[in-house]
Amino acid sequence: MGSKRQVINLDRDWSFHLGEISEPRHLSMKSLSLGGFTAPIDGEKGERMPFGPSGAHFLGLVGQGDQEKGLAIVAGTDVDSQLDASWKKVDLPHDWKRDLPYTNNPALTMNGFKDDCVAYYRRSFSLDEGIRGRQVHLYLDGILGVSDLWYNGAYLKHNESGYVAQDIDVTALSRYGDEGNNTLLVKTDTRHGAEGWWNEGAGIYRSVWLEVYNGVHLSEEESWVRVIELTSASASLQVNVGVVNDGEQEVTVTPTVLIGEQQVSLAKTTLLAGDQTVITTKVELAGPHVWTPEDPYMYPVTFQLEGDQLVKQLGVKTVEYQKDGFYLNGQRYELHGICYHQDFAGVGIAQTKEMLDYKLRLFKEAGINTLRSAHHFASPDLMDACDQHGILLMNENRLLETSPWRLDNLRRMVKLSRMHPSMAFWSLSNEELVGNTIPAGRMSHQVATIIRKLDPDHILVQAELLNPEGKVNEEYLQNIDVLGVNYPESPLMGSGAEVIHQQHPDLPMMSTENASYFTTRGNFKDDDTKGLLNSFGTLYSNLAPGKQKPGAPGTGGTATPKQVMEYVKDHPYMGGTFIWLGADCYGEPSPLGWPATTSSYGIMDICGFPKNDYYYYQAHWADQAKTYLHLDPTWNKELLEIDDQGNTAVRVYTNADQVHVWVNDHDYGIHDVVDNTVDLQVVYEPGVLKAEALSGGKVIDQATQVTASSPTKVEVTCLESGNEVDLYQLKAVDKQGNFVSCANNLLYVSAAGGQIWALANGNVIEQDDRRRDQVKLFNGLALAIVRKTSETRSELTVEMEDN
Structure with a gap:
């Protein structure tokens, strides 16, 4: 051997x-x-x-x-x-x-x-x-x-x-x-x-x-297993083993494949020097344990050849899209999706597995079950993370072009992606201006043909711009399984999606991008001079009516989260939603422009710290066997919008039936929960804002926001630790241990057992993010990323400057 x-x-x-x-x-x-x-x-x-x-x-x-x-x-x-x-x-x-x-x-x-x-x-x-x-x-x-x-x-x-x-x-x-x-x-x-x-x-x-x-070796691209048919009793699998003979002599090989504990033997095959082949067989897997986002079970698959071995993961599942929505393993399944850009605070696009694990864990805790790689092929690390965390993946081709080099890239990435358990959709492209034209039809036909030949099991989608008249090219639609439309819930798009559905009632349709709504973590008033957008509903927008800055960049502000969820409820045939964006990203500083350098679309900031809307979606989507209760705003008035009568807005997100609200000893009553939300106005007074979640009249959970005094300490919490990187949250607290949500103190940070890679705080106008030794808190929080130099977890030393 x-x-x-x-x-x-x-x-x-x-x-x-x-x-x-x-x-x-x-x-x-x-x-x-x-x-x-x-x-x-x-x-x-x-x-x-x-x-x-x-x-x-x-x-x-x-x-x-x-x-x-x-x-x-x-x-x-x-x-x-x-x-x-x-x-x-x-x-x-x-x-x-x-x-x-x-x-x-x-x-x-x-x-x-x-x-x-x-x-x-x-x-x-x-x-x-x-x-x-x-x-x-x-x-x-x-x-x-x-x-x-x-x-x-x-x-x-x-x-x-x-x-x-x-x-x-x-x-x-x-x-x-x-x-x-x-x-x-x-x-x-x-x-x-x-x-x-x-x-x-x-x-x-x-x-x-x-x-x-060795000269005789396995082909990673051509060694894969696909699910042909799935019942509760068995899964019919097609096993493919790619073998390459780069040696100088004819060889005879007999590959084997181990799927879990089940061994599969393939036919003895002879290859001439310089040849390559794919050996295929079919096998039944009895009593399959299926892969779902709720239970992302994977069978290890070991491809073996004398002197060579490859290990991959198999998720036994089937995906289908019908005119009434998406089906997973034969059951209708609502997509709770987000769109995702590949960058992270301080490091840009240089993400590690730890950063992906951190963000995807938070997405899962919010009930998110699907991710769209926007707007390009997903990285292998991202696909691995989706496999493991249980998040269905929409993998997106960068452009609808058929230049030879782009088609070569497409073939390679389809082969590398097709066996990943999380794979569900291929998006042919995003918001192409040539979409729904005859030339685009020719190109999409060529792209779709390549994907279907190499990966016949996953769903082909085109994420399209909408027009209010709902005009589509009939020939263009023949190349895809599902017509995806972006922002169908937005009043700016008129009734375009409804017109298409009325004219093509049997056409499967999907909502591929939604909301694009601006917020700032931990902030509850608009102030564009400080890059602050009200988490309860900013008036700043690029497209919709509101405060529009002259020359403001980009697009966005198309619909509120509430409008998105109402649209999903009223249009179940759209399959669910893909919220723009999972987390803020560098660039696209809509709707602010300079000095903002970061977007504000995300339901988390660029550090991965959740914003207010994160909890709105969590109350809708997360495991309903648990109680979710989130109370805002924070209770230091520096971040609040208070009117001339002293009133300020309070919002509660929960999956309970009712909510009881107090400010100190002032009882603001019991409120019925509508759309997983309770909104009310209260008179601001320092102290304690309290909310109780009720079910059947009984208190099942409670949350508080406390007026904090000046920060005296920084709490350091390890968010994620892996082989390469440790991630730490830095949080300002006062002498009673209360979170100081308005703290913006300067921190001096050093690490033992590693090197500071990046420091960040989620502030969209922060332009001092290249320092490796100091960072300002933003609304009480900051993030430290440590590149490890030892196998044990690193340790941080943090000193806070007194404001």
């Missing part, structure tokens, strides 16, 4: 340079001769380029005894470039735009006021002699910005899209043992345009690694 598959992680110890360098050429006059930063430099093991005795003799002649001079003359080799102080050490994932200063340029508004630039990453590494003769593949999960790669003196690859994983065979190009170090140079350039109008970030923002395997 040959050696097993080996994974070599390359995320640590990169050299990084922001700005131009003496860039290597793409074309070379001699093999492996580019030199410079693409090859070993002074202090690194190995020659600039390998050459034999004849080459050495020739270069010595040309260079008059100086071989490097000869290289420069004969091949134009860069023999001078060296790393200097302008190169910094970084680890991956990395988003270099986070370290750029903010620039007040209206042209940069939607991407968060960050300039475009170019940057380079360089990694030198060795490969053991024992790897020689095996296959070596380089994997890059995601590089944002148009990218170019060089490897060991050769130009390796160009890539346009930042949302597609790359797999490159570097077997012959690599150096082994005493041959010296291998050198990888990566250029990332955002100056050639953007794929998205939001803040896309920049750099190598996902993992990089090598996989080493």
